[in-house]
Amino acid sequence: MVDEDKLSRREFLYSSGGFAAGVALAGGGLGMLSGCVSEPQERIVEIEKIVEKTTPVSLTAPLPYKVLDTHTVAELAYENWYKDFCSYAVVSGIIDTLEVEVGAPYDSIPTEAFRGFHGGAVGWGTLCGTLTGAGIVTGLVAGGAEGEAIFNDVIAWYAETELPVYTPDNPKTAIQNTNRANSPLCHISVGKWMKKENVAFFSDQRKERCARTAASVAVKTVELLNDWSIGTYTPVHGSQAKTHDITSQNNCGDCHSDGVPPIPGA
Amino acid sequence: MVDEDKLSRREFLYSSGGFAAGVALAGGGLGMLSGCVSEPQERIVEIEKIVEKTTPVSLTAPLPYKVLDTHTVAELAYENWYKDFCSYAVVSGIIDTLEVEVGAPYDSIPTEAFRGFHGGAVGWGTLCGTLTGAGIVTGLVAGGAEGEAIFNDVIAWYAETELPVYTPDNPKTAIQNTNRANSPLCHISVGKWMKKENVAFFSDQRKERCARTAASVAVKTVELLNDWSIGTYTPVHGSQAKTHDITSQNNCGDCHSDGVPPIPGA
Numbered sequence: 001m002v003d004e005d006k007l008s009r010r011e012f013l014y015s016s017g018g019f020a021a022g023v024a025l026a027g028g029g030l031g032m033l034s035g036c037v038s039e040p041q042e043r044i045v046e047i048e049k050i051v052e053k054t055t056p057v058s059l060t061a062p063l064p065y066k067v068l069d070t071h072t073v074a075e076l077a078y079e080n081w082y083k084d085f086c087s088y089a090v091v092s093g094i095i096d097t098l099e100v101e102v103g104a105p106y107d108s109i110p111t112e113a114f115r116g117f118h119g120g121a122v123g124w125g126t127l128c129g130t131l132t133g134a135g136i137v138t139g140l141v142a143g144g145a146e147g148e149a150i151f152n153d154v155i156a157w158y159a160e161t162e163l164p165v166y167t168p169d170n171p172k173t174a175i176q177n178t179n180r181a182n183s184p185l186c187h188i189s190v191g192k193w194m195k196k197e198n199v200a201f202f203s204d205q206r207k208e209r210c211a212r213t214a215a216s217v218a219v220k221t222v223e224l225l226n227d228w229s230i231g232t233y234t235p236v237h238g239s240q241a242k243t244h245d246i247t248s249q250n251n252c253g254d255c256h257s258d259g260v261p262p263i264p265g266a
Numbered sequence: 267m268v269d270e271d272k273l274s275r276r277e278f279l280y281s282s283g284g285f286a287a288g289v290a291l292a293g294g295g296l297g298m299l300s301g302c303v304s305e306p307q308e309r310i311v312e313i314e315k316i317v318e319k320t321t322p323v324s325l326t327a328p329l330p331y332k333v334l335d336t337h338t339v340a341e342l343a344y345e346n347w348y349k350d351f352c353s354y355a356v357v358s359g360i361i362d363t364l365e366v367e368v369g370a371p372y373d374s375i376p377t378e379a380f381r382g383f384h385g386g387a388v389g390w391g392t393l394c395g396t397l398t399g400a401g402i403v404t405g406l407v408a409g410g411a412e413g414e415a416i417f418n419d420v421i422a423w424y425a426e427t428e429l430p431v432y433t434p435d436n437p438k439t440a441i442q443n444t445n446r447a448n449s450p451l452c453h454i455s456v457g458k459w460m461k462k463e464n465v466a467f468f469s470d471q472r473k474e475r476c477a478r479t480a481a482s483v484a485v486k487t488v489e490l491l492n493d494w495s496i497g498t499y500t501p502v503h504g505s506q507a508k509t510h511d512i513t514s515q516n517n518c519g520d521c522h523s524d525g526v527p528p529i530p531g532a
Contacts (some may be wrong), residue, residue, distance in 0.1 A: 061379035084410065108374070113327035113405035116414035120393070121401060123507035124421055124450055125514040127392035135387060139379035144350065148382035155390055184390055186513045194512070201512045241389035246460070246467045247452045248391040255521040
């Protein structure tokens with residue numbers, strides 16, 4: 001009883017890389033239950049190799065990354081938009097693909113937790129949920145500081161790009177237009193596109209546009225993460241706060257229509 | 267030596283979440299290496315019971331929650347703002363407190379990954395980073411759908427409240443004003459306050475205001491999560507998108523100064 005109820009700290013430390021490490025050990029353990037072990041020391045060496053292989057995958061950012069196929073990510077993001085909207089689409093499009101390609105710890109990230117950022121945060125029209133998703137992924141994959149630089153470049157690209165860029169293999173609805181928002185805000189981005197397409201918010205076309213935009217942002221995020229992972233990424237976009245002496249977008253005239261910012265330095 | 271190097275499985279199960287299931291199995295497997303098992307089938311049944319008991323607390327939202335002391339959370343959020351800014355402050359203020367109070371799986375959430383949302387997403391002035399942090403926490407703690415309802419109420423409260431509400435035990439800088447933003451946007455929220463306080467963005471006063479705002483938002487988020495966890499929470503704020511027929515804030519005149527929305531239905 002005493003032996004069974006104890007676990008050495010060494011075993012604990014080896015397996016503390018995450019749930020996967022424990023499961024790997026568990027697999028070894030269960031396999032052994034079918035019979036008596038003749039050479040336990042060899043089995044320990046084997047288990048230690050498994051643990052060593054899985055240990056680096058702990059849930060401390062940056063997480064292990066592998067160059068991803070953008071088409072795979074895009075298709076998953078597109079389909080997942082129709083399950084839980086934009087933020088979830090980007091997070092799950094990338095994280096669930098990493099779960100297939102890398103495994104743990106990506107199987108332990110509750111992607112469904114991030115659906116609330118849809119519609120610019122529960123429909124408040126602020127940061128486009130696809131970008132919130134991108135920021136969550138870049139932070140997890142590349143860590144706080146490096147992830148932030150990549151996130152900054154994704155936001156700048158979003159504001160300047162005719163979206164959506166991506167056309168899915170099997171579109172659910174035909175749409176006619178793309179649009180450059182000059183803003184990362186959901187309200188401005190989707191609103192300008194709705195005006196151009198002449199459709200309402202609760203239309204199939206608008207939903208399709210957002211699903212394709214999620215796929216587009218997922219692709220851009222993965223492109224930069226791929227570059228980052230092989231050492232060819234260089235941050236491009238500068239500091240918004242330093243440029244404007246306040247946190248800000250670059251579309252000042254969209255709100256300050258008289259050209260005079262109401263806030264000193266804004 | 268041997269005693270010091272051992273850890274009981276019982277300690278694991280009580281102190282750990284999803285990770286514990288794997289480790290518990292590992293313990294069983296490794297424990298068996300020291301000798302031959304006389305009744306393997308009984309051992310399998312025992313292990314299956316352990317797995318069943320520990321499996322639900324894996325990193326699938328909602329995560330296990332415990333009513334928190336708002337003062338503890340607020341002080342941690344305030345101090346952590348000065349380490350990595352607003353989004354990190356709220357996430358770490360709550361998650362790191364949960365790590366102390368609940369333990370796993372909160373020790374496996376890489377809070378540093380979420381710093382990139384400061385300044386309304388890398389300084390772009392969109393959704394206040396304290397709110398992004400709140401949305402990440404509510405999604406993890408309460409799950410996608412229920413977390414979203416709580417997040418919606420936190421955003422509505424933020425827009426309508428004279429912020430900051432919270433005064434830290436040991437303020438780093440004195441500030442004079444509070445302000446109602448009528449918006450969850452960083453740029454509008456901090457900009458209006460800067461105008462009232464008559465200070466620049468890169469001033470100690472502005473930093474202090476944001477640190478106190480992070481603490482204030484962390485408190486509000488925990489108040490609602492506490493209510494939710496004991497069954498006394500009822501969602502208050504309605505659907506922004508259904509109200510406006512587009513994702514939107516409620517401060518239409520801040521941007522549409524002629525009173526005529528440029529977008530149909532906006």
